[in-house]
Amino acid sequence: MSYRQWEIAETELSDVQRAGLAYWRSLPVYAATRMPLKSSFDLMQIPGQILPTTHVVDVLDAGRAFRYRFWGSGFRAYLGYDGTGMSTDDLMPLEIREPVRKAYLDVMLARRPLAMLSEFARGDIKPRQGFQRFIRFPLTDEDGNVAQVVSLVEFLMDYHDAQKLIEALGNDDE
Numbered sequence: 504m505s506y507r508q509w510e511i512a513e514t515e516l517s518d519v520q521r522a523g524l525a526y527w528r529s530l531p532v533y534a535a536t537r538m539p540l541k542s543s544f545d546l547m548q549i550p551g552q553i554l555p556t557t558h559v560v561d562v563l564d565a566g567r568a569f570r571y572r573f574w575g576s577g578f579r580a581y582l583g584y585d586g587t588g589m590s591t592d593d594l595m596p597l598e599i600r601e602p603v604r605k606a607y608l609d610v611m612l613a614r615r616p617l618a619m620l621s622e623f624a625r626g627d628i629k630p631r632q633g634f635q636r637f638i639r640f641p642l643t644d645e646d647g648n649v650a651q652v653v654s655l656v657e658f659l660m661d662y663h664d665a666q667k668l669i670e671a672l673g674n675d676d677e
Contacts, residue, residue, distance in 0.1 A: 506602050508621040511636070516618055519550045523655045524616055527640045531649065538614060541642035541651045546573060549655065556581075558654040560591070560607055565648075568592065569607045572651070581658065599623070606639065611649040616640040633654045634659035 513524065526548050530539035549557055553575030560569040574586040584595065591604040602621075610617050619637040636657045644650040 506598050506621065506623045508602055508606065510617050511569045513618050513638070514638065515620070516638055519553045519607050519659055520618075520636070520657065522656050523553060524640065527616065527653070528558075533643050533645070535647045536614065536643045538641055538643045538649070544642050544651075544653070549653075549674045553655050553657065556658065557587075557655040558656065559630050560652050560654075561629060562607070562611055562649055562651060562676055563590075566608050567610045569604060570653070575656075577658075578656075605639075607652045610639045610641050610652050614649065 507650070513521070513543035515637060527539060527544075530543045532538055533540050536617070546554075546557070546559065555575040557573065557575045558571060561572050563570055569591045571586045571589050574589075579585045582595070583664065591600055591607065594600045594603060606617075617637075617639050620671065621635045621637070623633050623635075636659055637654050641649040641654055642651040642653065644651045
């Protein structure tokens with residue numbers, strides 16, 4: 504399996520992802536970080552149609568690890584397992600572990616939302632390309648540390664639309 508990802512402009516997000524980002528931006532910010540507190544975030548305010556493909560990860564050990572607090576049911580159906588309570592070190596297939604961990608770390612270090620596109624091949628017998636579009640945003644604790652990262656994910660079913668996005672990015676690997 505291969506896995507590549509690129510940062511994309513927020514304008515490339517879907518309407519429902521932009522609505523989730525607008526909710527994040529509407530939350531009161533912690534003055535020291537200018538980011539919303541995790542205690543202000545209400546998962547049920549995320550648009551219902553994207554909730555099945557939403558993740559919430561807890562940041563552990565200053566970003567050395569990430570554990571899934573919420574793993575949407577759409578991922579259970581798509582990947583075949585429930586990741587709730589798992590670490591990124593436990594993700595399957597193995598090839599996604601490091602790129603996913605790095606994506607969470609990037610959000611943590613940027614201390615702002617990051618929109619991403621990923622391309623991956625899945626299936627051993629008859630591999631198929633798949634594409635996902637993400638918006639990930641940080642939530643802070645009262646000490647000013649990024650404590651959680653929320654990901655709103657959409658699986659892109661149209662190969663040609665996904666390829667147009669990749670070509671617009673210059674086809675550079677991240």
